[in-house]
Amino acid sequence: MRRDRPRRRPVSEINVVPYIDVMLVLLVIFMATAPLLMQGVEVALPAADNAPLKKAEESDPLVVTIDAEGQLWLNLGMPTAGEGPGRGATRVSLGNLADQATKILNTRPTIPVFVRGDAAVAYGAVIEVMSVLQKAGVRGVGLVTEPPELGSAGGR
Amino acid sequence: MVLVFSGRRPLSLLLLWIALALGASARGELAIEITQGVDAPVPIAVVPFAWQARGRPPEDLGKIIRFDLARSGQFAMTAPEDMLSLPSRPEELYVRDWRVQGIAYVLLGSVRSTESGVEARYALFDVFAERLLFDETLEAPPGQLRALAHRISDRAYEQLTGIPGAFSTRLLYVVAQNIATEAETFRLEMADADGANAQTLLKSREPILSASWSPDGQTVVYVSFETGKPAIYLQEIATGRREKLTDFEGLNGSPVFSPDGKQLALVLSAGGNPDIFVLDLETRKLRQLTRHFAIDTEPSWTADGEAVIFTSNRGGGPQIYKMNVRSRAIERLTFVGDYNARARMLADGRYLIFVHRQDGIFHIATQDLERGTVQILTETSLDESPSVAPNGSMAIYATRSNGRGILAVVSIDGRVKYRLPSTEGDVREPAWSPFL
């Protein structure tokens, strides 16, 4: 054991150079990608671990779903059969949504309104929906998220 | 020892009983008692009826029903323009469209032509229980759409409230025009309970007073001054045939049918001052009921026909009294206030509705005969002649607005009030028909 040591010493000193080399390359890669990654993390909230929905004080909320293509779905009317984002909902246009929301708010001003935006949907589309809802008289909306462990499974 | 044992046995039994009771209650049974409610109007939607009959709809059935039910005050109506969908058949109804608006019941229907007229199919849906309460059809001749709508209102009202609807009933009232002028006219009119379809039964240059219905709703009695002095007439509605019943010297007033329709209570002053008489309509025999030097007037019957209630000033001011028709036992009913008159007994026999003066203003008031409590129903002044709907839920009365006599309706609990649309002239002395 003791005889081995003197032989090892010179070798270990040489090895530091590739090590630093790799480190620097990695540093450059991280520096280049970091700004891009930061923005993604900030905005892509839909799979977020936040407070679960309080046990609904009021039942029968209005749920506006925005799917990945930016199409709107409402939990009203004849349910659409089959799978997909609109399962159990009906498709509406933005003008239609404004109309329906106004009618509902006229009769039930305290209705809870939820927006279920797809993680891939543009922020602008969500804002557009929210502004339409606001004009209809909605005071505040709930942005629906899914708990992370479901989020990966649910994808969408 | 014996004492101890006998003392213990009930104790152990008691323990066992408690244990059993607790065991039962702990098996997932939380027992809650609800003794109060808020009694807010129930949200209901009447969907515009689909018109599948020939031609254009002469009447908006849904609108008539909506007005009917809204007037009852029991329901909060949803405007058609706020409805998310307009189903006309129960199969087309999506529960969540209504739940999201918090609407509890949906009445929907359609009208189609038949050989003899029109047929309405209408259904009432319980949104929260997701249950169809009824789905029925009703036929009517072409000109009877309003009546058809009122029938549907009656059906829905009875289903939801447990008491029959009185929307298919009618009103009698007197319209006076150009009062105190040369062209003074009086008309005895009959209209639907919502004030529509008014038709004139009698037109006269002299006053018409105190019209009231027979229990079958086929005949009316009233006082007419057409000969220059008061006389009581009986008139068949369908044929218009009239018959003079009394025209004694002095006052002939306030004729009211007994609940069985065989007798008439009325006021005559043949003996010098007004007293209550009973006229047997078959034998035409007159019987004097009250005999008092004070004024006895404005008779009406209790629901069982056993007694007559009337206004009398025998105690000083006008108050309500009750006299048994057979035993002639008399009882004073009102003690609150110094002016109580023109009383009608509600069908349950517990409440009295009458004109009550408070601080110099005449209101319509009810009195709970068991507790003696008086509740003032109306805020207007100069309210007079209350008449109760046959289902006992509302009372119609005459009041004044902008110097003109109009008719208004108040619910017996005082929560709901509305005015009837009035034509020109002074409208007075309303009488609500029995069920027709």
Added chain:
Amino acid sequence: MAGLRAYLWPLAWALLFHAVALGLFSANWSSPPALRQSSTAEPMMAELLTLVAPAPKAAPKPKAKPRPAPKAKPKTQKKAPPAPLAEAPAPARPEKAAPERNAPPAAPEPEKPSLQEVLGTDFEDALAAEASSDASDRPEAVGSYEADLMARIVSQWSRPPSARNGMSCDLRLALVPTGELVSVTLVRSSGNAAFDRSAELAVRRAAPFQVPEDPAVFDAYFRSVTVTFSPNDLRY
């Protein structure tokens, strides 16, 4: 051989470092791509919420006792407890809310465990009683939920005009741990269909209810609730 052995440690370190770096890199990479910010509207209040129960379809499901919710629910159920600790009253904590209402049930209940132990009547009850460790404060927590349930029903109950003081009907409510109402059964009718329906409507409109988080307490008290409607404040 000797040269290779000398390279071993630095190589190991380098590999490890690369692995860690790659891991971090790929972990970040899996998050969705960035979104472009677009023109903003008027500011509006928005709240981030995790939807516990899927809202769109609320079809009544036939309920078996042990498993309360299908698929998604158990996971979210696990998530639920932390929040109430923060804001809502925890079931185990003694509550002061509505003391006058929970007075009646509080009276007989404290005795229960001891009685059952002594008499050994019902094994299930004993289990239920043991499940929530502190027997003395449980009834109070139940009481506050009970008071909330009562208040919600009262605020929704519109009696029809045919209702009279002295009428009475019993409804049995079946609840699930999320507080949703699964079914309402008319156990005893008042004889007046409109009255019965008004009671049922009140319950259905009042749902969902706040129920205890503790499954044992929920099972013992809230899975099935019998509500008696007997008005005493009517005019008649």
